[in-house]
Amino acid sequence: MNIIGYSDRISVRAGETIRFMVSCERPVSYRADLVRVVCGDLNPAGPGYREVEIDSPINGQYEGRRQPLLCGSYAIVEGARLAEVRSLCVQAMVWPTRPRGKEQVLLSHWSGEQAAGYELVIDVSGAVALRLGDGSGRVELVSTELPIREREWCLVGASVDTEAKRVVLHQQQQIACERSTTSAVIERSVAILPATTGGPLLIAARLAGRSPDGRCLTEAHYNGKIDSPRLSGRALTAAEMIQLFQRRVPQHLRPDVVAAWDFSLEIPAQRIIDVSGNGLHGTLVNLPARAMTGYNWSASEMRWSSALQEYGAIHFHDDGVYDAGWQSDFALTVPQGMPSGSYAVHLRAGDDEDYLPFFVRCETGKPSAKLLYIAQTATYMAYANLSFTFTASAAELLANRLIVVQPWEEHLNAHPELGLSLYDDHSDGSGVCYSSRLRPILNMRPKVQTSTAGLGSMLWGYNADTHLTDWLEASGYAFDVITDEDLHAEGIEILRHYRTVMTGTHPEYYSEPMLDALKAYTERGGRLMYMGGNGFYWRIAYHPVLPGAIEVRRAEDGTRAWLARPGEYYHSFSGELGGLWRRQDRPPQRLVGTGFIAQGFDLSTGYHRTPASENPRVAFAFEGIDRDEPIGYFGLIGGGAAGLEVDIVDPRLGTPPHTLVVAHSDELPDSFLLVNEEQLINTPDVMGSTNPRIRSDLAFF
Amino acid sequence: MYRVNHNEKHLADEFMANPFGRPSPELQRVLIVFRGEPVAGKYVLVCTKPFKEWALAELGGKRGEPVKLLGERFTSLEEAERYVFRKRWKKYTGHDLA
Numbered sequence: 001m002n003i004i005g006y007s008d009r010i011s012v013r014a015g016e017t018i019r020f021m022v023s024c025e026r027p028v029s030y031r032a033d034l035v036r037v038v039c040g041d042l043n044p045a046g047p048g049y050r051e052v053e054i055d056s057p058i059n060g061q062y063e064g065r066r067q068p069l070l071c072g073s074y075a076i077v078e079g080a081r082l083a084e085v086r087s088l089c090v091q092a093m094v095w096p097t098r099p100r101g102k103e104q105v106l107l108s109h110w111s112g113e114q115a116a117g118y119e120l121v122i123d124v125s126g127a128v129a130l131r132l133g134d135g136s137g138r139v140e141l142v143s144t145e146l147p148i149r150e151r152e153w154c155l156v157g158a159s160v161d162t163e164a165k166r167v168v169l170h171q172q173q174q175i176a177c178e179r180s181t182t183s184a185v186i187e188r189s190v191a192i193l194p195a196t197t198g199g200p201l202l203i204a205a206r207l208a209g210r211s212p213d214g215r216c217l218t219e220a221h222y223n224g225k226i227d228s229p230r231l232s233g234r235a236l237t238a239a240e241m242i243q244l245f246q247r248r249v250p251q252h253l254r255p256d257v258v259a260a261w262d263f264s265l266e267i268p269a270q271r272i273i274d275v276s277g278n279g280l281h282g283t284l285v286n287l288p289a290r291a292m293t294g295y296n297w298s299a300s301e302m303r304w305s306s307a308l309q310e311y312g313a314i315h316f317h318d319d320g321v322y323d324a325g326w327q328s329d330f331a332l333t334v335p336q337g338m339p340s341g342s343y344a345v346h347l348r349a350g351d352d353e354d355y356l357p358f359f360v361r362c363e364t365g366k367p368s369a370k371l372l373y374i375a376q377t378a379t380y381m382a383y384a385n386l387s388f389t390f391t392a393s394a395a396e397l398l399a400n401r402l403i404v405v406q407p408w409e410e411h412l413n414a415h416p417e418l419g420l421s422l423y424d425d426h427s428d429g430s431g432v433c434y435s436s437r438l439r440p441i442l443n444m445r446p447k448v449q450t451s452t453a454g455l456g457s458m459l460w461g462y463n464a465d466t467h468l469t470d471w472l473e474a475s476g477y478a479f480d481v482i483t484d485e486d487l488h489a490e491g492i493e494i495l496r497h498y499r500t501v502m503t504g505t506h507p508e509y510y511s512e513p514m515l516d517a518l519k520a521y522t523e524r525g526g527r528l529m530y531m532g533g534n535g536f537y538w539r540i541a542y543h544p545v546l547p548g549a550i551e552v553r554r555a556e557d558g559t560r561a562w563l564a565r566p567g568e569y570y571h572s573f574s575g576e577l578g579g580l581w582r583r584q585d586r587p588p589q590r591l592v593g594t595g596f597i598a599q600g601f602d603l604s605t606g607y608h609r610t611p612a613s614e615n616p617r618v619a620f621a622f623e624g625i626d627r628d629e630p631i632g633y634f635g636l637i638g639g640g641a642a643g644l645e646v647d648i649v650d651p652r653l654g655t656p657p658h659t660l661v662v663a664h665s666d667e668l669p670d671s672f673l674l675v676n677e678e679q680l681i682n683t684p685d686v687m688g689s690t691n692p693r694i695r696s697d698l699a700f701f
Numbered sequence: 702m703y704r705v706n707h708n709e710k711h712l713a714d715e716f717m718a719n720p721f722g723r724p725s726p727e728l729q730r731v732l733i734v735f736r737g738e739p740v741a742g743k744y745v746l747v748c749t750k751p752f753k754e755w756a757l758a759e760l761g762g763k764r765g766e767p768v769k770l771l772g773e774r775f776t777s778l779e780e781a782e783r784y785v786f787r788k789r790w791k792k793y794t795g796h797d798l799a
Contacts, residue, residue, distance in 0.1 A: 042751045391764050393743065396736040401721065402782060403745045404755060405768055410747070416765060427764070449748070455721060455778075603723065669723045 001411040002352040003030055003064060004440040006324065007345075010377050010548070011483040013361045017333045020345055020356055021326035023440075024064030030349035032330065033059045037342045037357065039470035040446030040463040043456065046636045047470060049447065051346065058332050064349060067327065069439065070286075071417040072221035073320035074205035075272050077259070077282035082109060082231075083196045085258055089236040090120045090130075091157030091244065093174070093295035095225035095313065097428035099126040099148050104222040104318075106156065107229055109201040112208055115139050116195035119206065120158050122148060122222070128171040130158040135195030144171045144184040153227075153295040154182075155242075159235035162193050170238060174295060185238070201280075203229055203261075203272075204288070204316035215325060216285070221318035223428035227294040228312050231258045247309055249276055264308040267291050267572050268544060272314075287322040287434045287549065289315035291572035293565065302567050305575045317426040321419035322549060323438040334360055340368060340480040342375065342469055344446065355445045357462065361482045364494055369478035372498040373469060377437070378484040378509040378540055380462050381550050384441040385412055386421040388561070389451055400602040400671040403451045404458070408442035418442065422552050423561040431562030437548040452601045454638030465504040467636070468531060472502075484514060488542050491517040492524075500527040506645070507535040509552065510581065511542055518591060533696070534559075534596045534645035536588035539581050541574040553578025557677045559599065582653070582677060590654030593699035594647035600672030600688065604643025605665055606633030607698060613662035618700050621662065631663060642668070646696035656701045665696035705731050707794040713786070717798070720782035735789045744785045749774065755781055 005022035012018045024030065034056040042049050053059075090107050098104075099122050108119035116135035123129040126147035133139045148154050153174040160167050169186040199207060203226060205218040230244050234256040243250050249257050259280040265273040267290045274280040284290075291304040294312040301307035332345075340362040344355040359375050362368050389395045390413050395403050412418055419439055420432045443450060443461065450460035459467065472479055479502070486494055488511050495501055495517055507530070515536060522528050537558065543549040554560040555569040558580045571578050581587065588595040608630060613622055625631070632641025642665035649655040668688035678693070685691045712728045724732060741762025746755040747770065755775050758768040775781040787798050 044752055387764065389745075390760060390766075391740060393737060393740045396738075396743070396745075397733065400732070400736070402778070402785060404778075405745050405747045405758070407748065410768065413765060414767065447751075449751070603721070670726065670729055 001354065001407065001442075002026055002028065003347050003349045004354050004442070005329070005347060005356050006438065006440045007356050007358050008328075008438070009358065010437055011359050011361055011486050012334050013363060014334050014336045014338060017331050018358055019328040019331040021067065021324065022062070022064060022329040022347060023067035023326060024349060025066060027066060028064050028349045030062055030064045030347055031060070032062055033346045034332065035344055035346045037344050037355075037446050037466060038473060040466035041457045041459060041636065042447055043636055046457060047474070050470070051344070051446065054343070056332065058330050058345070062329055067324070068211070069321065069324045069417040070215060070217065071321040071419060072205055072218055072318045073284065073286040073288035073316045074218055074221065075203040075282045075284050075314075076216065077201045077203070077272075077280050079278070079280045081258060081278050081280060082201050083198055085196070085231070085233050087160055087162045087233065087235050088118065088194075089157060089159040089232040089234065089241065090118070090230070091155070091170070091241050092229035093153055093227040093245065094156050095151060095153050095227075095295070096122055096148055096223065097151060097430060098223040099150055100124070103220050105202065105204065105206045105220045106222055106226065107201070107203050107231070108206045109197060109199070110206055111197040111199050112206070114195070114197065117197040118160065118194040120156065121220070128156045128169060130160070130167055130169055132160065132167075132190060132192055132194045134192040138192045140190050140192055142167050142169055142186065142188050142190065144169050144186050146171060146182055146184045149173055149175070149182050157241050160194060161235035165190055165193065166235075168235065170241065201231070203282070213327065222316050223318055223426070225292055225313040225315045227263065228261070230260045232256045233258050247275075262312060263290070263314045264294070264312040267304065267311070268574065270546065284314070285322075286320040287436070288317065288320060289433055289572070291568065291570060293567040297567055299567060303570050303577075304572075305570070315430065317428065317430070319416055319420065319427050321417065321439055322434070322436045322546070324440070342466070342481060354440075355447070357444060357446070359481045359483050361486060362480050364490060365497055367480055367497045369480050370499040371472075371477055371479040372495065372501045373472070373479045373481050374487060374501065374503055374507070375465065375481055375483045376504040376507045378511070378514075378550055379504070379506055380441065380444045381435045381437050382422040382509045382538070382540070382552065383461050384421050384435050384437065384444060385418050386443055386450070387412055387424045395452060398601050399452045400600070401455065404449070406449050406451070408445070408448055412442055425562055431554060431564065433553055433564070434549060434551050454604055454643050455602050456638060457636040459637065461506065464506070464637070468505060485542070487514045487517055492520040495521040495526060496524065498526070500529060502529040503531050503535065505532040507532055508537045509540045509550070510536050510538070511540050512576065515581065515586060515591070522591065528592065530592040530594070533647050534599070535647070536581055536591055537596060539576065539578055539584060541571040541576060543573045549573075551578070555579030555583070557583050559675055580677065587653040588647070589650050593655045593659045593701055594649050594697050595653055596675055597646055597648045597678060598668065598672045598674055598688070598694040599645045600669060601644060602638060602671050603669050604635065604638030604640030605668055606640045607631040607642060607663035607665050607696070609663050610661055612660040615660050618660055618662050621700065642666070642696035646672070648693060648695060648697045649699050655699070659699050659701040661697050661699050663698040668694055703730055703734065705734055705790070705793040707796040710798070713790055713798050716786055717783055720779045720786070734793065735786070744788070746775070746778070746781050757781065757784070
């Protein structure tokens with residue numbers, strides 16, 4: 001894939017402008033064309049791939065260029081006060097997650113070009129070390145030479161006394177009852193003193209230079225948590241260092257403290273706050289994880305907003321990414337009269353191609369159809385750049401057949417800087433809790449297949465949903481389109497003009513405003529068609545300010561690709577409890593009648609009608625269908641209409657009493673297993689052929 | 702722990718007859734062993750022509766390591782499944798499948 005890109009928006013309407021960012025690994029000339037996406041499935045057994053080219057001023061030839069994606073999260077602080085520091089003390093509490101193998105910077109005020117400054121690092125061996133550079137080419141590294149413990153809190157600090165030319169290094173593990181100590185205090189004379197650098201100070205990375213467009217190029221990213229980093233303008237004693245970990249800077253140390261960052265402040269923001277009074281606030285880059293338990297977390301409070309003083313940690317990752325920040329190659333201002341629908345810019349460079357998808361919506365309050373289709377962009381973002389087929393042995397077990405590696409997956413594997421999905425682990429093994437669409441999302445494209453989707457077309461997410469919209473179009477049903485982001489931002493207002501609202505095939509990730517909007521819509525008599533399985537499952541938060549970023553916390557229940565750590569169940573973006581909607585008393589059964597019961601990813605089956613299907617209330621749905629006629633025993637996804645992730649009714653979970661269960665699926669294969677949240681005590685009846693609850697229900701109310 | 706045994710060759714016959722059928726519980730147990738192998742060196746297919754051609758490969762085991770192509774190519778997923786099943790049967794039982 002020599003050509004990839006993304007857009008700054010996912011949903012636009014007439015008069016609005018959407019910008020497209022493109023990168024070519026090797027600079028080539030490329031062609032861009034606006035297309036309407038009709039069916040993204042290449043399966044020759046299906047309706048056939050179809051896109052429709054649209055005349056547009058953006059159609060044409062462009063010169064491609066390479067635009068790098070700079071991943072890795074860190075904090076950056078600028079300020080003249082930093083350059084005044086001579087004797088110094090840097091300190092922090094750290095919880096390293098991958099301390100060996102490569103050098104990782106904890107705090108760096110360093111100029112690589114001049115070899116000047118100082119930085120506190122974890123060296124290749126995993127020991128805490130201090131690097132000094134005098135600006136004339138001489139560099140010294142002092143190390144404790146004692147590997148730090150992984151995933152345990154440790155006080156790290158280094159002081160430099162420029163008069164005595166002495167360095168003291170502290171590495172104090174914070175766990176009691178250690179048999180083999182990993183704590184050390186090292187005192188050394190040094191031959192050189194750190195030169196001052198006019199550059200910024202970085203936390204969790206080193207500044208390696210600037211790109212031509214002024215962006216920071218960083219290296220030696222740290223993996224793990226940092227809590228309460230401090231910088232003082234004097235070589236503090238050990239006792240003073242410990243005093244300085246208090247939230248408020250002690251009065252007697254105030255004259256010496258240059259910066260004291262309190263990461264528990266402004267948690268939803270991408271800013272770090274200096275409480276020293278010197279105003280050395282900083283900016284966070286690439287969404288490090290916030291609202292993380294700190295070194296002093298007592299486990300007596302699970303909600304960060306109720307115990308800020310115990311949530312002073314940020315977890316940094318070397319593979320975090322938020323906004324690729326590429327230069328725009330071209331922009332489209334949506335012309336008046338462009339029909340609402342699913343569109344993309346088709347990029348072509350020789351044999352390489354990419355699609356940059358987006359949706360055109362109509363004006364709020366001016367519907368062009370009775371039916372509104374919600375493109376489940378939150379779910380697309382949750383699965384964005386799903387990478388587990390290269391790392392999870394469970395992938396073949398899940399698919400129950402050989403994994404078929406797709407070209408997009410190979411490209412992703414070679415380019416970890418494209419970032420991960422909410423189903424992946426970071427390189428240090430911690431779960432990915434944020435996802436962004438301001439980067440190329442290689443599996444949110446027409447034509448792509450996903451191995452762990454049903455045998456046949458193997459479609460998931462964006463491309464699976466083209467089956468639905470293609471069918472609507474082929475059947476002559478006019479529809480408008482909005483996205484999850486629109487629903488989140490505008491709520492019921494955006495829905496109330498439509499007689500019917502239809503979801504995609506997997507509306508799994510819902511924010512509270514999105515769920516509230518659908519609830520209000522149905523309560524007002526609106527018709528909601530839930531066309532998927534495992535819907536309305538995870539609670540998510542959209543960032544209140546940053547565009548295109550969502551958060552999930554995989555808390556104590558459900559089918560989880562990773563598990564949030566104790567005390568880290570609350571969204572940093574919003575303060576809300578994360579996890580399953582079901583665990584927050586809003587099970588999907590209450591909204592749509594059915595909810596998640598089982599999953600399997602190989603074969604599907606069909607449905608048979610129930611006596612309730614003869615009820616006159618649903619006569620309209622069964623017009624032309626015989627009472628005993630099998631339903632949906634064919635298809636492109638596992639060969640049937642019931643499969644992948646299936647739902648059933650459950651009155652205990654809120655299925656309304658007037659619900660008609662009009663069809664049950666046939667028995668599902670043994671690859672379909674009962675979901676965790678339905679298993680309180682483990683019993684052996686968890687497979688499709690042995691548990692009557694493992695089925696799919698079609699419900700109407 | 703269950704071990705795949707050549708005395709259960711009838712399960713291999715069941716798989717060969719229909720690699721994408723609904724396996725019997727006994728065959729599914731064999732498949733769990735085969736498909737649950739660790740990632741490093743695990744067989745996968747690489748899609749070379751969508752819906753037409755797949756190449757046999759093995760995974761490196763870590764993110765960033767490319768797949769290693771093994772040479773075999775298949776024009777049907779069923780054939781690929783049979784090929785890999787034979788390889789794994791030999792590995793776990795020491796016996797070739799006829």
